[in-house]
Amino acid sequence: MASTATALRLRTVEGEQVDVTPGRLVVAGYTGRDREAVRHHIVELAAIGVPEPDSIPAFYELDTGLLSVAGDVEVAGEQTSGEVEPVLVRSNGHHYLTVGSDHTDRALERHDIKASKGACPKPVAGTVIDLGTRPESLPWDEITATCWLDDELYQDGTLAQLLPITKVLAEWDSFGSDSASMVLFGGTMPLLDGQFRFGREWRMRLHVPGQPALECTYTTAVRKN
Template sequence: MARTATSLRLRTVDGQPVDVTPGRLVVAGYTGRNQDAVRHHIEELAVIGVPEPDSIPAFYELDTGLLTVDETVEVGGQQTSGEVEPVLVRTDGRYYLTVGSDHTDRALERHDIKASKGACPKPVAGTVIDLGTQPESLPWDEITAACWLDGELYQDGTLAQLLPITQVLAEWDSFGSGDVPLVLFGGTMPLLDGEFRFGREWRMRLHVPGQPAVEFTYTTSVREN
């Protein structure tokens, strides 16, 4: 069954309302700064049957109905996990930065990456940082992001490990994506222990120097068939 577009009621860090009805939800993959390492990782995944992406970075356009600011989300099985990601919102000529989780079905990912991403909701924080009309001014390499799973640190580092989200956006726009309101997930950092883990409570945090940290927590429940 097709989902309907989500209307997101967001608020800037200084309390100004931002209402967005995204026309497109795009999750970018393989956005590591070291593209030689990215290529090596793709080759490793190919050995276990994960198909090579059509482009690098890769772009997975998903149903906007997957977006949510809810604190509880339903997933389809036990083998799903979140990933902390910077999220760029573009609407009415302005840009906003927030943090989200590319929650993914890991069992399905071995066979179809896009389907694995589309199988799970995409939680985002309800708070955003207003970047105005020139997001290029972000101190990208100094931004930190972290994720805790059931209270234990799962991911942590600076976004210097990733391509700047404005560069990823330019790559996406080069496909002629149009000027509809967009939510773009910019990629994630390596897991601290290198292995996916599954759990219930996911806490995400993004900190831009000079701005209040943006945080949110969501819990998952397995959908009954």
Template structure:
């Protein structure tokens, strides 16, 4: 499938050949343990190793402002995105929306169950690689009729992105979602998400917003 991105004022159509979701990518044992404990509270078993790389369908990538999910047990999370095009690496923003109910039975299946919203803008990785740890990630959700901060941190909390690329076997057309940050108040569903990755060095930002439409579970 082809996805259209923008690099500065230039729009490019990229043929997606592989989508990888990296999990358990916290930098340092404390960050990993926190995420394991966070998901254990939802009944999700710990990983066999860290990090893990889940392959999902290319068709899950979407730039739609609304995604449809089955039931009330799903949630999104902000993630840095990397994509290789023409031998060059680019940085973007995505949400690893996941079925948390299904995750109790199979993390791999839960990753495949939901669309993965991605932002259109990309940054040249070469322009940011020397100050990656300073780049900030924030996610807000709508809760009880108001917007609340759900995730907040920097890339210093995630394993080095170049290290994650090695594990994902990057090639032209490969997309990798590189992991996330702890949720403020715990992992939980929401109907609206707003996300932003910002670079304090150059003042640039990439934003991503989407709504969640819940489909009924019929038995």
């Protein structure tokens, strides 16, 4: 997929600068560990018009120009919302973990999931945890992920609900794509009340035991045409 190359200036939790220009941005969906629950969720979504994915997990490759570490982002309409996700950055065999938001146009999602994801920026934290060449060493099931919308708790739980991001990455790699430099969003957890909500201020937090918490905070504004 042709993409607009986007340079990301990141920093490790130890303070080391990391410059990455990812060749691919991939957002994974339907990455829940309970496969029967995932299938049930797909059927529920299909009943309200959301298209079924071509694969489980599903992969949506987007323009890397959507990536942003800015604190303010523009969206096309009022019905957009974010979701907290673990984000794996791979650059020439080296791996970094951060947190981001799969901000999505919910009105468009009912017609075209990929288009709905591509319609919104993809905010990520500017701070990363250096995983070196062994991302599988992460204590995945103990990592907590939390999202607040306008200071109200929106999502909260451990990543034990999701497939480890290294398994999601292996699924993507099995397609044989050239992904030496990429950013992978690893999926999200259920919403606490099961309902999408729309607002302005989003805060995403990922906490790996023994590491400083990673946070991505941003506000949205509807783009003026």
